[in-house]
Amino acid sequence: SIFTAPEQVASKTYDFIIIGAGTAGCVIAARLSEDPSVKVLLIEAGGLDDGTAAATISIPLLAGTGVGTPIDWNYTTTSQTGLNGRQIQYPRGFVVGGSSSINGMIYSRGSSEEYDRLATVSGDSGWSWNKLQKYIFINEQHTPPWNNRSNVGEFNPRVHGKGPLLTGLTPTVFGTDRRVIQTTSDHGHKYPFNLDLNSGNGLGFGWLHTTVGNGARSTSSSAYLHPALNSRSNLDLLLNTQVTRLVSTSCSRTFKGVKAAQSATAQQYSFNATKEVILSAGTVGTPQILMLSGIGPAKQVQNVGIISTLDLPDVGANLQDQTILALQWQVNGRTLSSFLNDEAAVGAAIAQWEINRTGIAAGNTVCIFVDTICFLRLPNNSTLLKLGDPAAGSNSPHFQLAFLVSTIRLPSFANTFFPNVNQIAPTTGNWMSVSVVVQSPTSRGSINITSSSAFDHPTINPAYYTTAFDIGTAVQAIKTLLEFLSTSAWNGFILEPFPAVAALTTDASIEAYVRAFADTLKHPTSTAKISKRSDKGGVVGPDLLVKGVKGLRIVDASILPAAVAGFPQAEVYIVAERAADLIKRAWSLT
């Protein structure tokens, strides 16, 4: 059943209570409720992914437009010293499906070494790439684009499974895509083509999967939750209700319930879990709820008047996030701006989508869609590596360059201009944009509560570009991009750089550009990171149970030990699938 207020929920006792119907939470809810003998309650702060939200979420053309709307938590970071003191808008999904309902839809698993690192830091080989294969296969499924364009030679079918999460490649090859691929064929030793970046080999240039299938966005809600809700009576979803804190049994650290309310002034309701409470509130929400419950750095918790239950210093610490910024060139080709600025044309595309989920709107995202991408390492002789190598291994990337295309990817069209923060897109000319991401940042930030109320936003401080490695890697990434675009495939296509890009002639000018324009890529992780059960540091052990307490598990991006070498949602899905299996085994469920 679906409830819109806590008083509607007749039973206050369930076997499992899951906090947050986001990317991970929906997977856990759907998998646990496969066993008809258990009752599962899923509590979500946001609303259902229907009504007006449904179009924003489902229509690929509109992906990205949920940011800054009521289906976004609309957080803001603290002033970032590494970004000239700027504060950054910090989106997170506030709706069923969580961030999988508002994200950029890119599906990229990263390198196998990343999962092997998860196994090493947790001391559990079950988290290794090889052992996780079965969970990857029951999660994801490659599907053809809406126009059935052949994807032969653009991916490896053997590394994709039969799961409910639908992914696919672009419906139309774009001129820029062809030039990227051409460069890999002209200079394969330097710019190697990778048939499938989801194969565990996460380095090189290749085609990018997105979570789009049958012409629509696939989310953890559409893939997992709704099918489960539609077919089972042992799963309840409570909407518009925020968990305000976890409740332990008296005089013990066994967590057997939650308090929840619809606003700071509304009545608080209690719900009890006879088996487990599972926290899936995300990298921001999870440490916030832990601290509100007295679990976290004792001093921080006490500062806002909460009694410390368990001094766990790593709660809210180790925040890692990646940044994005774009470089733009005027090119010899038509752009899509006229379509995107033409309300009637966009309206017609959406009307066509509503009829049969085809056409331009069934493509991919409107402003930062990527068909081709590369994940690269710093040169082996880079002095930056003397600072230490934060990548998961020697086959894992330090940075990413993504070749941005817009919604209509007809062969004769060029890319549009992707403006950085505070940049205004030119109204004339045809533009190509390429984004730059430091994949393995060493800067560490934090999440902290500001009051004892769950309804006050926590402080979010990603501490961007506060290490020499991060800024140096961004500079190197931009230099690599400039070199890549000077190869022959781009001759005659690139006319001239945007003035701000033309000014990038020295390391100092590139660094200034990064600090002026870098924005969040919206990939925060690691605020409740995993470690060996015997390790003093970390928040959860290899089974994702919170250290030092009983009955409480965390399953979301906060447990990841480090920023993801691909894009995080794929890894969150994979972690959630294995976590569901661990929970089922712990309670002998089917």
Ligand SMILES: Cc1cc2nc3c(=O)[nH]c(=O)nc-3n(C[C@H](O)[C@H](O)[C@H](O)COP(=O)(O)OP(=O)(O)OC[C@H]3O[C@@H](n4cnc5c(N)ncnc54)[C@H](O)[C@@H]3O)c2cc1C
């Ligand atoms: C705009 C945007 C673009 C992105 N683009 C990409 C991309 O293209 N590819 C990619 O791989 N990743 C992308 N990401 C990141 C990716 O979506 C996230 O890393 C991933 O979805 C996180 O999953 P999660 O389960 O940890 O958290 P979420 O999916 O965010 O789920 C957390 C859920 O908990 C709920 N919640 C929080 N607090 C409470 C509370 N107190 N009570 C009840 N419920 C609560 C939230 O409302 C939410 O539904 C993007 C993210 C954003 C925001």
